[in-house]
Amino acid sequence: MPDLPLSPEHGSLAAELALGVLEGADRAEALCLKLSNPTFAAEVEAWRRRLSPLLGTVAAMPPSARVWNAVEARIGDGKAVRSSAGLRSLRLWRGGALVSGAIAAGLALVLVTRQPAPSVVAVPPATSVAVSQLSGADGGAIMAVAYDPQKGLLRLGAVSLQGSAKRPELWIIPEDGVPRSLGIVRADGDELTVDEGMRRFMSDGATLAITMEDAASAPHKAPSATPVLVGKFSII
Amino acid sequence: MGNVAEKNAVDARTTLAAALGQAGAGDVSALRRVYDLTSAKLFGICFRISGDREAAEDILQDVYVKIWRRAATFDASRASPVSWLATIAHNAAIDWRRAQPRYDAAPQGAFDAVADDAPRADDVMVEDEQRLRLLACLNGLEQQHAEAIRSTFLGGLTYQQLADHLQTPLGTIKSWIRRGMLKLKVCLGDA
Known part of the structure; x- marks a missing residue:
């Protein structure tokens, strides 16, 4: 995809996203653009670099010791997520690194709960079920998702998507920000078994997204379009 | 004098960049060094943005887990570590803030003038050149x-929150910020 220059509107939107002033639908639109448009993503990053020296003017204050203890507990079992393949695609897919948490947070209908108390290390019991509700940037389309981690079974509700020759491709975006394709899904409800290798990404806080893609060449390495549906994965 | 302070700042930055690199290779003690150098800042x-000490600690916890996961992607040629x-x-x-509208009221102090806490010269956060340029612009x-x-930016406010606070129409606030950001980009020399 050639890097086309940004329109003035998108240039403003990138600055506003970096500044943090957006909310609601505007923020969702900006976050979706950041996922799908490398030029936009690069401009957001450029703005973050321009503004970051200002953060040096904020007064420092020491956090309590519980913060480090919780960090240490959480990273102890986090190593599995880091792979060289992940890092490579992270670089290929510019700008995605900072987005996975952000995009879900920007959408009004997404199920988002407060972070669990830091003393609780998030190891879901084997019987837990993960749910997500994917919603469109305009708040129109909604898709319910349920996941059984024991069987790796993912159930998708029906959703009406704008008719097009392309078909919905489902992505899981764990905290490292790199989208992994779960393949093409049916829009009228679907059930699929997630590959063993992908199951480690189906964790609390990961983001699910659907983009409309060419079915013949799926699964793809990275999305080619703005997600039509996005939601956050929550273990309940 | 100035040279000593400058050297200390450069040393601190080098130390931090090195620790980040080691954390990126999976060294937990290196992440601890990053934490010791930067957690207060x-x-x-x-x-400042959450306005709540407990929430800020939860956020900070997530921040260091993210740093741990992304440390290998840090590129010292593109950005200063701090x-x-x-x-x-x-x-x-x-x-x-944006994920929980219920809590998304402007935090206390969000509208305060920016504290002029001149950093010590050997402070690891010092990036005088870039900061002075931004402040001048x-x-x-x-x-x-x-x-x-x-x-x-510093208070984590939305357009609407600033408009409410200043009792100024939303369109006016947007126009101030958009025009200001355009000029800022030109002044910083990379428009």
């Missing part, structure tokens, strides 16, 4: 535009 950012870390903290705190803007940019 990043906590200040999280607290700016890179501060930006992760800022993003995480903004995400937290902000000072060159119309005062209202510069203040709107500062208070939204």
Whole structure:
């Protein structure tokens, strides 16, 4: 995809996203653009670099010791997520690194709960079920998702998507920000078994997204379009 | 004198970049060094934006887990380590605010003038050159535009919150910030 220059509107939107002033639908639109448009993503990053020296003017204050203890507990079992393949695609897919948490947070209908108390290390019991509700940037389309981690079974509700020759491709975006394709899904409800290798990404806080893609060449390495549906994965 | 301070700042930056590199290779003790050097500063950012000490600690916890996962992608030729870390903290705190509309009231102190806490010269956060350039460019803007940019960015405010606070129409606030940001980009020399 050639890097086309940004329109003035998108240039403003990138600055506003970096500044943090957006909310609601505007923020969702900006976050979706950041996922799908490398030029936009690069401009957001450029703005973050321009503004970051200002953060040096904020007064420092020491956090309590519980913060480090919780960090240490959480990273102890986090190593599995880091792979060289992940890092490579992270670089290929510019700008995605900072987005996975952000995009879900920007959408009004997404199920988002407060972070669990830091003393609780998030190891879901084997019987837990993960749910997500994917919603469109305009708040129109909604898709319910349920996941059984024991069987790796993912159930998708029906959703009406704008008719097009392309078909919905489902992505899981764990905290490292790199989208992994779960393949093409049916829009009228679907059930699929997630590959063993992908199951480690189906964790609390990961983001699910659907983009409309060419079915013949799926699964793809990275999305080619703005997600039509996005939601956050929550273990309940 | 100046040379000593400058050397200390450069040393601190080099130490931090090296620790980040080691954390990226999976060294937990290196992440601890990053934490020791930066947690007070990043906590200040999280607290300023969330306005709640407990929430800020939860956010900060997420910030260091993110730093751990992304440390291998840090590129010292593109960003200073401190700016890179501060930006992760800022993003995480903004995400937290926007994710919970119930709590998304402007925090106390969000509208305060920016504290003029001149950093010590050997402070690891010192990036005098870049910061002075940005501050000079902000000072060159119309005062209202510069203040709107500062208070939204540092206080984690939305357009609407600043408009409510200043009792100024939303369209006016947007126009101040958009015009200010355009000028800022030109002044910083990369428009």
